[in-house]
Amino acid sequence: MEYVVAAVILLVVLVVGAVGLVVPRMRRKELPPPPVPTVPAEEELPPLVEKAPVAETPVTEAPVIEAPVIEEPPVAAPTPVVEKPEPTAGRLVRLRARLARSQSALGRGLLTVLSRDHLEDDDWEEIEDSLITADVGVEATQVIVERLRERVRILGTRTVAGVREQLTEELIAALEPDLDRSLHTAPHDGRPAVLMVVGVNGAGKTTTCGKIGRVLIADGRTVLFGAADTFRAAATEQLVTWGERVGAETVRGPAGGDPASVAFDAVKRGIDVGIDTVVVDTAGRLQNKVGLMDELGKVKRVVEKHGPVDETLLVLDATTGQNGLEQARVFTEVVDVTGVVLTKLDGTAKGGIVIAVQRKLGIPVKLVGLGEGPDDLAPFEPAAFVEALLGETA
Ligand SMILES: Nc1nc2c(ncn2[C@@H]2O[C@H](COP(=O)(O)OP(=O)(O)OP(=O)(O)O)[C@@H](O)[C@H]2O)c(=O)[nH]1
Numbered sequence: 001m002e003y004v005v006a007a008v009i010l011l012v013v014l015v016v017g018a019v020g021l022v023v024p025r026m027r028r029k030e031l032p033p034p035p036v037p038t039v040p041a042e043e044e045l046p047p048l049v050e051k052a053p054v055a056e057t058p059v060t061e062a063p064v065i066e067a068p069v070i071e072e073p074p075v076a077a078p079t080p081v082v083e084k085p086e087p088t089a090g091r092l093v094r095l096r097a098r099l100a101r102s103q104s105a106l107g108r109g110l111l112t113v114l115s116r117d118h119l120e121d122d123d124w125e126e127i128e129d130s131l132i133t134a135d136v137g138v139e140a141t142q143v144i145v146e147r148l149r150e151r152v153r154i155l156g157t158r159t160v161a162g163v164r165e166q167l168t169e170e171l172i173a174a175l176e177p178d179l180d181r182s183l184h185t186a187p188h189d190g191r192p193a194v195l196m197v198v199g200v201n202g203a204g205k206t207t208t209c210g211k212i213g214r215v216l217i218a219d220g221r222t223v224l225f226g227a228a229d230t231f232r233a234a235a236t237e238q239l240v241t242w243g244e245r246v247g248a249e250t251v252r253g254p255a256g257g258d259p260a261s262v263a264f265d266a267v268k269r270g271i272d273v274g275i276d277t278v279v280v281d282t283a284g285r286l287q288n289k290v291g292l293m294d295e296l297g298k299v300k301r302v303v304e305k306h307g308p309v310d311e312t313l314l315v316l317d318a319t320t321g322q323n324g325l326e327q328a329r330v331f332t333e334v335v336d337v338t339g340v341v342l343t344k345l346d347g348t349a350k351g352g353i354v355i356a357v358q359r360k361l362g363i364p365v366k367l368v369g370l371g372e373g374p375d376d377l378a379p380f381e382p383a384a385f386v387e388a389l390l391g392e393t394a
Contacts, residue, residue, distance in 0.1 A: 091378035096388040106134045106349060107390035114152075114163040124149060135321050136174075136352030140359050144170050168386050174355045175382035179364035183339070184310040185216055185277045191307055192224070192270040192278045196263075198296060198335060199315035200284045200327050204343035204369055206235050208315050209281045210242030211369070211377035217246050221276040226266025227252040228259040228299055231283035239281055245374070249273075259283060259295060260302040267306045293334045300335050313366070315341045316357060319348045325360050332361055343369030346376070351389045354380070 109130045113123050124145060131141040148170050152163070185193045195212070199205045206229065213223040225243050229235035233255040243250035251269050253262035263280045270278035282299055285292065303309055314337040316324050331337060340357055345368050354365050365380045 091375070096384065106130060106351065110167060111160060111164055111390065114148075114167060115160040119149075119152065131352060133350070134352035135348075135350035135356055137322070137356035137359060140174055140352075140355050144174050147173075164390065168390065171355070171386045171389065172382045174359075175385065176358060176364070177382040179358070181339070181364050181366045181380055183212075183366060185221065187276045188310075189307070192267070192275045193310040194267055194270075194303060194307070195277060195279045195311045195313065196282060196300065196303070196309050196335070197279065197313050197315060197341075198282050198284065198331050198337070199341075200317075200324075201232075203284065203315045203317040203320075203324075204341075205229070205284060205315045206238045206242070206281050207372070208313070208341050208343065208367070208369065208377065209239060209279050210246065211374060212313075212367075213242060213248050213279055214246045214374055215377065216277055217248065222274075223248040224266060224270045224273075224275040224278045225250040226263050226278060226280035228263040228266070229281045229283040230255060230257045230259050230262060231285055235281065235283070249275075260298045263299045264302045264305065267303050271306060292330065296331070296334045311338050312336060313339050313341050314361075314363070315343060318342050318345045318350070318353050321348075321350060321353060322356070324353075325356060328357070328361060332363065337361070337363050339364055339366035341365075341367040341369065341377075342380075346370045351385070354385065 110127060113119075113126050113130070116123055127148075128141050128145050131144060132138060136144070148166060151166050151170075155162075155166070183195075185195060187193055197205050197209050197212075209225060213225060216223050223246070225239050225248055227236040227239045227250055229239075230253055236250075236252050236255070240250045240252065242248075249269070251262065251266035253259075253265070259282060263282075266280060267278050269275075280299070280303065282296060300309060300312075312335050314328060314331050316328055318324075320327075328340075340361065340363050342354055342357060342365050345351060345354075354368070357363075358365055368378055368380050368385070370376045370378060
C-alpha cells in the first residue's frame with residue numbers, strides 16, 4: 001500500500017513537472033514577434049527640401065538627339081520683276097474712254113443746247129453755266145462763249161456736227177495748243193537731266209514720279225529716283241517700290257532727314273553712274289507756307305550746285321478744282337514751275353480745270369493722270385483731250 005501511494009505521488013510529480021515544462025514553451029510560441037521599428041530614427045530622415053533628390057540634368061545639358069542636317073539648296077533673294085510698260089505714244093487716245101466716262105455729261109449738255117434751232121440769251125447762259133460748272137473758270141468761259149457766239153452768228157451753223165466742230169475748235173484754242181509740252185528729260189553736258197516733282201500732299205507726286213520713270217525707261221532711258229519726301233516715311237517706301245518695278249535705283253535718306261541732302265546725293269549718284277534722268281520726289285506739306293518755301297527753295301538751290309534743274313513739275317489733283325489752283329500758286333512763287341501734271345482726271349466730271357490751270361498759272365499742262373495704274377499717265381494733247389471731253393454723243 002505504501003508503495004502504491006509512493007508511486008501515485010511520483011506520478012503526480014512527474015505529470016506536474018512535465019506540464020510545467022511544456023506550457024511555457026507553448027505560451028512563448030503564441031507571442032507576437034517583437035515590434036520592429038517602421039520609422040527610421042530622425043537623424044536618418046532625408047531633409048524635406050534641400051536634400052531631396054534633384055534631377056541633376058539641367059535642360060541645356062539634356063542629351064540632345066541631333067537630327068541629321070539636310071543640306072537645302074540656298075534660296076536666292078527674290079529679284080523684283082521689272083515690268084514692261086505700254087508704249088507711250090497715243091496713250092491719251094487709249095485712255096479716252098476712261099476720261100470720257102467722267103466728262104461726257106459736260107459734252108452732252110453743251111451739245112444739246114448748242115444744237116437748238118434758235119439760240120437765245122438764256123441758251124448762251126446755260127452754256128456758260130455748264131463751262132463754269134466744269135471748272136473752266138469764269139474768265140476763260142466768257143472768252144470761249146463770246147467767240148463761239150460770234151462764229152455761230154456769222155456761219156449760221158445749226159447741225160449738231162457743225163456746232164460740235166466749232167465748239168471743239170474753241171476749246172482747243174482755249175487750251176493753247178502751241179505751248180511747248182515736251183518734257184526735258186534728256187541728259188546733257190555729260191550729266192543727267194534733273195526733274196523735280198512738287199505739289200501738295202496726296203496730289204499724286206510719288207505716283208507720278210513712278211509713272212514718269214516707267215515711261216522714260218520704256219523709251220530706253222536710265223532713271224534714278226531721289227526720295228526727298230523725307231517727311232512721310234511711306235512716300236520713300238512707295239518710291240523704292242516703284243524703282244524696283246520699273247528697274248530704277250532709288251537714293252533715300254533717313255526718315256525726317258534733310259530733303260535737300262537726299263536730293264543732292266541723288267543727283268550726285270546719277271552723275272557718278274551716268275544716269276540719263278534723275279527724278280526727285282519732294283514733300284508737299286502746306287501748313288506753313290514759309291516752311292515750305294524754305295524747304296523747297298533749299299532743295300532746288302542745293303541740287304543746282306550740280307547744274308540747273310531741267311524740269312520742275314507741279315502735280316495738281318484735278319478733283320480739288322479751283323481750290324487747288326490757289327494752293328498751286330504758292331508753289332509757282334517758290335520754284336520756277338515748267339509744267340503741270342494734272343492727276344485724277346478720271347475721278348472728276350470737271351475736265352475744264354485743265355483750261356483754268358493753264359490760264360491762271362500761265363504754265364502748260366504737260367501730263368495728265370487718268371487712273372492709279374502704272375500706265376495711267378498720258379502726255380497731254382489738247383485735241384485728243386477735247387474729243388474726250390465732248391464724248392461720243394453728238
Ligand atoms: N484715280 C487716280 N488716282 C491717282 C492718280 N494719281 C495718283 N492717284 C492716287 O492718289 C493717291 C495719292 O498719291 P501719292 O502719289 O501718294 O501722292 P503724294 O502727292 O506723293 O502724297 P504725299 O507723299 O503725301 O505728299 C494714291 O492713292 C494714288 O494711287 C490718278 O491719276 N487717278
